[in-house]
Amino acid sequence: MAELVLRSEARLEAGPSELFALFGSGDPSLGWLFGSEADALRPGALVRLTLPIGEGARAPGTARVQRCMPGRRIDLVHETPWAGRVVCQLDALPDGGTRLRIRVTIDDRELVRLGADFGLHSWADVEDWEVPLGLLTSLSGSAGILGRSTVNCAQLAVDEINADGGMLGRDVRLVVADDATDPGIGVIAMSRLCGVPGLAAVVGMHSSATYAATSPMAVANAIPYLYTPTSEAAAPHPLLVRFGERPLDQLHRALPLMAEATGGTRWFLTGNDYSWPRAIGASAREVIERMGGTVTGEGYVPLGTQEFAPVIAAIGERGTDHIVSSFVGQDHVRFESEFSASGLRGTTRTFAPLMDDAVVEHLGPSGVGIWNALGYFAAMDTAENHEFLRRYEARFGRCSPPVSAAAEGVYEAIHTWASACRSGGGIEPSAFLGGLRTSGFRGPRRCGRGGTLESLLLGEATPSGIKVLDELPVAGPSP
Amino acid sequence: MTDPTSDATFSALADQTRRAILGLIGEHGELTVGEIASRFDGVGRTAVSSHLRILRLAGLITERRDGRYRHYSLTSTPADTVVAFLASVYQNSLDQLSAAMTEAVAAAGNTVQQDDELSA
Incomplete structure (x- = not known):
């Protein structure tokens, strides 16, 4: 495959060791690359970037350390908002400065x-000999920092399908589109996906706000839309197929166990201000009141906000035992780290319905103790999961973003699509939908026919990742 | 890599609304301000016009006048535009680092000078 190589160079008035020590310090005045945030410069470590996007605006991004030679060289894999490799080479100059070259x-x-x-x-x-399969997900904007493992898992599924003879003799080609965590951009991205000749289906791993805007377009263009994240969204048309966890199932199974563990009865509901977190809030209130608990307060803030202090103050003032925290992406990371710094983590317990392995990596120590119930955690101890993780590492290397429930859900949805098409005898919507009723895919998740989730795992964030506490059956169709 | 063209490209492409406008124009071949504004919720005609001006100055779109109407279409070679954008994002980071280092050296110089003055 052809590659673009960009080279840049600067002569700097600081020695190589001094510059090397500055990398990852989180000081924005050093430029977005050296001023990134990195906890450690070991292979596989996450690097958080804040990219300038003109007129003073900034956007989150991620990279990962691949190799590091102290004082001489740093190799990074750029993950979001785009994928690439960055090599920073530091050479000492006779005048005590450094020649910094980046490739x-x-x-x-x-x-x-x-x-x-x-x-x-x-x-x-x-x-024209390929079967195009769309993936609409977030690689930029607030949820973008979690996007690379989703694209990786989608590519892994497509590679496996192609290695297995493709889709009825044709190679599947993954076409990735970024909604930038914004429904308006999502509509444009979706309309361009729908314009790809012969597009077989779209797999959607993005917010329910984008889903509300884009799902009617799938129906209008007669394209199957496989929506994979945890969501309350309705699927009012046969072409719209939902895969993810149902929030009401997550809350129903997990909140009573949490109340039992703490002995507390007071709950505070918080999150970003749009349909999904508010639906979580409404469902949580229902579950809490049914088990005799009290909601002490609710606070929602806009996507992309920096202002968490009022909500955190309200939680502190009202006295609470548990938080239901429905933030997304970068906002989730910021909220939990400010919350943890406030000292309230020690006296409360948090349930966060979007906390998965990728989120926990970003949260680091500030996330320790948070609970969630999802269809998948990387720590799931089954033969299917060990095999899946082995293939992921073999394909993307050890220095790759952790597999999350969100990403693994996309992997399962694509395999389920392929197996339904094979069973239905074609890639046309009617063949896929016909095949979906009778076929399934045996992956890491506990799923029945058509990809219906049969059990949730209860997980707790620990300093070394998410620990699985229990397996909770999902009883029957959700209300 | 710091030529003004790539800076203009960078500023033009950095905005999500402008990208979406480019997408719309690319999809339809040619569009007027009114046609673009009618496809966006919450982005007015004036805002669309100002985005179009930035895109035109960056050389990404071209304007054709037809009586009262101005029609906009894409001009650029996509690969060149993406490369210019990426090049300026990375160069921008090095330029900022370089400025910060020079400033640090200058600040250290000032401190030394002040110390000299104090001891003098």
Whole structure:
């Protein structure tokens, strides 16, 4: 595959060791690359970036340390908002300064994706012998920091399907579109996906706000839409197929266990201010009141906010035992870290319905103790999961983003799509929908026919990742 | 890599609304301000016009006048535009680091000078 190589160079008035020590310090005045936040410079460590996006605005991104030679060289894998490799080479100059050279490598497929995201062209490079399969997800905006493992898991599923003979003899081609965690951008991205000739289906791993805007477009274009995240969203048409966890199931199973563990009765509901967190709040209130608990307060803040202090103060003032925290992506990371710094973590317990392995990596120590119930955690101790994680590592290397429930759900949905198409005898919507009723996919998750989730895992964040506390059956169809 | 063209490209592409406008124009070949504004919720005609001006100055779109109407279409070679954007994002980071180091050296110089003055 062809690659683009960009080279940049600067002569700096500081020695190589001094510069090396500054990398990852989180000081924005050092530029977004050296001023990134990195807890450690060991292979596999996460690097949080804040990219300038013009006119003073900033956007979150992620990279990962691949290799590191103290004082001489740092190799990074850039993950979001785009994928690439960055090598920073530091050479001492006779005057005591440093020649810093950076080499950025980005492959052609990613350039095509970026060009399409920038609105410069459609996905004209899909060959007519390929079966295009769309993935609409967030690689930028608040949820973007979690996006790379989703794309990886989708690619892994597609590679496995192709290695297994493809889709009725044709290779499946993954076409990735970024909704930028914004329904307005999602609509544009979806409309361009729908314009890809012969698009077989769209797999959606994005907010329910984007789903509300884009799902009618799938129906209008007669394209199956497989929506995978944990969501309360309705699927009012046969072409709209939901896979993820139901919030009411998550809350029903987990909140009583949490109250039992703490002996407390007071709950505070918080999250970003849009349909999904408010629906979580409404469901949580129902579950809490049914078990005799009290909701002491609710506080919702806009997506992309920096202002968590009023909500945290309200939690502190009203006296509470438990928090239900429905924040998304970057906001989730910021809220939990400020909450933890406030000292309230020690006297409360948090349930966060979006906390998965990728979120926990970003939270670090500030997330320890948070609970969630999802269909998948990487610590799931089954033969299918060990095999899945082995294949993920073999494909993307040890220095790759952790597999999360969100990402693994996409992997399962794509395999379920393929197995339904095979069973139905074609990639047309009617064949897929017919096949979906009778077929299934045996992956890490406990799923029945058509990808229906049969059990949830109860997990707790620990300093070394999420620990599985229990397995909770999902009894029958959710209310 | 710091030529003004790539800076203009960077500023133009950095905004999500402008990207979405490019996407719309690319999809339809040619659109007027009114046609673009009618496809966006919450983005007025004036705002669309100002986005179009930035895109035009960055050389990403071109304008064709037809009586009262102005029609906009894409001009750029997509690959060149993406490359210019990425190049300026990375160069921007090095430029900022370089400025910070120079400033740190200057600040250290000042401190030394002040110390000299104090001891003098």
